[in-house]
Amino acid sequence: MKKFEKISAFQLFLWMLTFTFGDMSIINPAVGYGAGQDSWIGFGIGWILGIFIMLMYMTIIKLNPSKTIIEILKDCFGKCLGIMLGICYIIYFMYANSLVVREFGEYIYIINYPDTPILFIMASLVFLVSFAVKKGPESIARVYGILVYVFIFFVIMVSLLLIPHIQLTNIFPMLENGWYPIFRSSISSVAFPFGELVIFMMIYDNVNNNENIKKAAFSAMMIGGSIIFITILRDIMVLGPSLLENLTFPGQTSSELIPDPMNISPLIAINLIIGSSAESSTYLYASTKGIAQLLNLNDHRPFVFPMAILLLILCMWNYHDIFQFFNSVSEVYVYFAIPFQVIIPFIIMIISLIKKKNLSQNI
Incomplete structure (x- = not known):
């Protein structure tokens, strides 16, 4: 964790864009709550709420310039309580990272390499990520500043190839199951992926021009949200709500409808590698940087490989199979993440505003 490791606002934008889309090439964040054909509405509401959450993050950064969370x-909160909450944030970062790596491992194991031990698959990703984090934020930003274009190209290409299979009737009737499933779907979309952008409050201090952070963050959120929204609508109209609700990897199933000789499964896997590595490297960098700051150290690198090993242990220990994994994502992660993504930042914003008001009154 070195203050001179700077990235540009444009690099931040590309990094956040890759992180936001992440593993959305294979999953649907709004599916699994009974919303069916209305899951796109749930995602849209979550997206709007995410904009307000991002406004809160930007307010915090403006009131506390060049500081991490x-x-x-x-x-x-003071030294003692602040350190305790900082440790809780690091635990949250590691838990979220274990979800990313495990999901990557499950997909590659089930779809591509069923005879390969899942531990080896996950270890391969974690080793790649650890190497990137060891190099620092500049290297991470440069890599995803290139790969994000490949990422977006593949998403657009798959969507265009699926146009002949789209059935507009699959999004009707609207509000068939009422508002409650849509509400649950929207909360899920807030926590994943938009609330996860709280992680960049560990990275904004690495940006060389603080004035452009807000523009970069909102641009990434709007473009990334647009891409996800399109893929959700695409999968609903291609697969239908009943099938979509019962699929593990809807993006993969949609791609299988593209006729031969075009086998685009490798493109899905490439997208997942790019997205998962972007998410995992961001979480690992934030975790190691957070530990360094809690210990008042100037270098995060000594903690990279120990935390990487801990990450692999969490991936294997927390989930026995894919069914337990997805149950954890839908029933546990959302409620575990919201305090770190919304509640604590809201309290921070209020305290920061009060401090600023008191300071201005004393001048």
């Missing part, structure tokens, strides 16, 4: 926690 770990440093802000100590300023707002």
Whole structure:
């Protein structure tokens, strides 16, 4: 964790864009709550709520310039409580990272390499990610500044190839199951992927021009949200709500409808590798940087490989199979993540605003 490791606002934008889309090439964040053909509405509501959450993050950054959330926690809550909350954030980052790596492992194991031990698959990703994090944020930003274009091209190409299979009737009737499933779907979309952008509050201090952070963050959120929205609508209209609700990897199933000789499964896997590595490297960098800051150290690198090993242990220990994994994502992660993504940042914003008001009154 070195203050001179700077990235541009444009690099931040590309990094956040890749992170936002992440593993959306194979899953649907709004599916699995009974919303059916209305899951796109749930995602849209979650997207709007995510904009307000991003406004909150930007307010915090404006009131606490060039500071990470770990440093802000100590300023707002005092040293002891701030350190305790900082440790909780690191635990959250590691837990979220274990979900990313396990999902990657399950997909590659089930779809591509069923005879390969899942531990080896996950270890391969974690090793790649660890190497990137060891190099620092500049290297991470440069890599995804290139790969994001490949990422978006593959998504657009798959969507265009699926146009002949689209049936507009699959999004009707609207509101068939009422608003409650849509509400649950929207909360899921808030936590995943938009609330996860709280992780970049560990990275904004690495941007060389603080004035452009807001523009970069909102641009990434709007473009990334648009891509996800299109893929959700695409999968609903291609697969239908009944099938969509019962699929593990809807994006993969949609791609299988593209006729031979075009086998695009490798493109799905490439997209997942890019997206999962972007998410995992961001979480691992934030975790190691957070530990370094809690210990008042200037370098995150000594913690990279120990945390990577811990990450693999979490991936194997927390989930026995894919069914337990997805149950954890839908029933546990959302409620575990919301305090870190919304509640604590909201309290930080209020405390920061009060501190600013008191400071201005004393001048």
